């Protein structure tokens with residue numbers, strides 16, 4: 027659509043989940059079509075100083091080389107190495123009594139210190155019965171020393187007494203039989219890391235511990251992905267350059283905030299090399315074109331700010347499309363703030379490939395957007411580029427999020443969903459999380475970002491719902507302090523909102539239900555996905571399985587129906603899990619659900635019970651409910667299969683083929699009618 031007063035295109039507003047998928051798809055396309063990102067992989071000396079490996083992403087897994095770690099049998103204690111197979115004589119030298127079972131006397135054959143490699147291989151004598159004049163031998167060892175061949179036990183020095191401190195020749199060991207066992211206090215070759223084990227997978231981001239493991243692996247070179255080069259350009263004639271001081275008083279001029287904020291954000295969160303592209307004036311299309319042209323030659327990704335909405339000096343899109351022949355994938359977002367955000371790709375000279383351009387609005391808080399990013403770390407062997415792209419997009423962890431309870435009423439925006447800057451507070455450690463607005467959210471107010479922990483996604487207002495009410499729960503996208511929240515409260519949002527089912531894609535929604543957050547025992551989303559995948563294994567058609575939504579429910583068990591009606595889930599299978607330890611709660615939850623389903627499938631529930639019990643016997647007495655949930659409104663659950671089972675038994679889903687296969691048919695549009703169940707009167 028065009029605007030009558032100017033030639034500018036007015037793009038439709040793209041919903042954020044769609045925009046994320048578009049960005050992920052284009053990122054994956056560029057990253058996976060290796061010619062566009064040459065050289066995609068660098069080989070680096072594993073022994074270079076850690077600094078240059080830290081934060082890098084592995085392009086190939088790192089495995090343990092022969093013989094494993096430790097590379098030799100090592101003593102765990104400072105002590106004496108002995109052979110447990112040695113036998114003692116019935117008579118002893120100089121007629122003394124033979125040792126009791128608690129005392130063994132050995133001749134000290136030598137000392138082996140950690141790092142001493144010479145003396146250890148010669149004493150390979152086999153087990154011996156010592157005659158009247160011969161005692162078995164022992165070696166003194168320090169922690170980490172090589173245990174001599176055939177010696178199979180180390181006795182700590184605390185249990186040993188030597189005959190002469192300065193020049194010991196005998197050691198008397200006082201120990202209980204349990205101390206004299208083969209393998210005691212010895213780390214066998216490869217017992218920490220066996221040879222051939224994959225220690226760090228492809229896509230692993232190297233941290234300090236990984237650097238240590240690479241050293242232990244014995245690997246000489248590691249393959250890492252080349253970091254994308256990301257350039258940041260601020261545009262606008264009103265911006266003061268870095269070297270211009272004392273000009274702030276000049277009427278109509280402001281400091282450039284976006285560039286330093288973006289560069290710092292990229293440095294702190296992204297695995298990329300940053301380039302400061304400086305400032306560009308916005309009164310000349312020619313100048314802007316040459317600025318962007320040279321930026322694209324140097325960078326894989328260019329982020330511009332400003333000049334992208336409807337004004338006469340908003341020239342970025344014109345330059346991208348008309349001068350650089352770029353393709354705009356979306357030109358506006360259905361979100362507040364950040365509406366004018368534009369995403370484009372430009373094919374530069376064949377040698378340097380396709381470049382990604384994010385043209386962001388000038389208002390500084392719009393930079394929140396940058397926190398959404400792709401994660402293309404999955405295994406890619408044996409797939410076509412299109413398949414890889416599809417999988418990367420499906421698997422991308424877009425944003426860590428928690429469910430937060432609003433602490434005050436907030437008026438909803440009627441044009442766009444609002445990503446409201448909030449501070450988060452826990453009621454008590456591990457308890458419910460409450461969201462507090464950081465104040466006036468006007469797009470230009472950088473102050474509203476100060477101290478913000480998260481962006482609370484508030485829905486677009488309607489005539490029937492114009493206010494988000496205190497006490498309501500909304501999704502909060504964490505900006506920082508992820509580790510502050512208990513692991514189980516934080517979910518990796520695969521996608522921010524429901525996405526529609528395509529082909530053989532099964533969408534799973536998960537509700538974690540418990541009377542309070544402390545009582546939640548949540549299976550991991552991977553566990554759920556794996557169980558469903560296992561159940562589907564062997565089905566004739568291939569399919570992909572995706573957790574498309576997770577919800578936390580800490581309300582009364584009898585109100586679950588209201589809760590399910592209120593959430594905009596659009597899934598094929600809804601899994602509701604609770605802890606088997608919550609006896610009364612699970613009973614109330616199950617009764618309530620059974621009542622709310624349009625059809626119960628008790629025989630499948632029995633199958634589910636057996637499946638869970640096979641997986642975890644203690645779940646046998648738990649409540650299981652299976653049935654169908656009726657579509658109540660366009661955006662809500664669409665005749666989902668509901669499976670309610672204890673969190674401890676989720677692995678048992680892999681035994682419930684029938685229900686999940688049926689869900690698959692429903693997902694493909696067959697509906698439940700072939701099952702012949704009557705619908706409830708509405």
Ligand SMILES: Nc1nc2c(c(=O)[nH]1)N[C@H]1C(S)=C(S)[C@@H](COP(=O)(O)OP(=O)(O)OC[C@H]3O[C@@H](n4cnc5c(N)ncnc54)[C@H](O)[C@@H]3O)O[C@H]1N2
Nearest residue numbers: 260262282283284332333334335336340365386387388389
């Ligand atoms: N007629 C319409 N006007 C506007 C619309 C619209 O739909 N129709 N959208 C509004 C929205 S929403 C936003 S957001 C802004 C974004 O505009 P631009 O992306 O074109 O950005 P500018 O106009 O260049 O700048 C906006 C604002 O931010 C200040 N700014 C710019 N760059 C920086 C910087 N590097 N550091 C600090 N501050 C910066 C600039 O001075 C402006 O005040 O458009 C609305 N208009």
Ligand code: MOO
Nearest residue numbers: 363364365389469
């Ligand atoms: O999208 Mo703008 O950032 O609302 O003002």
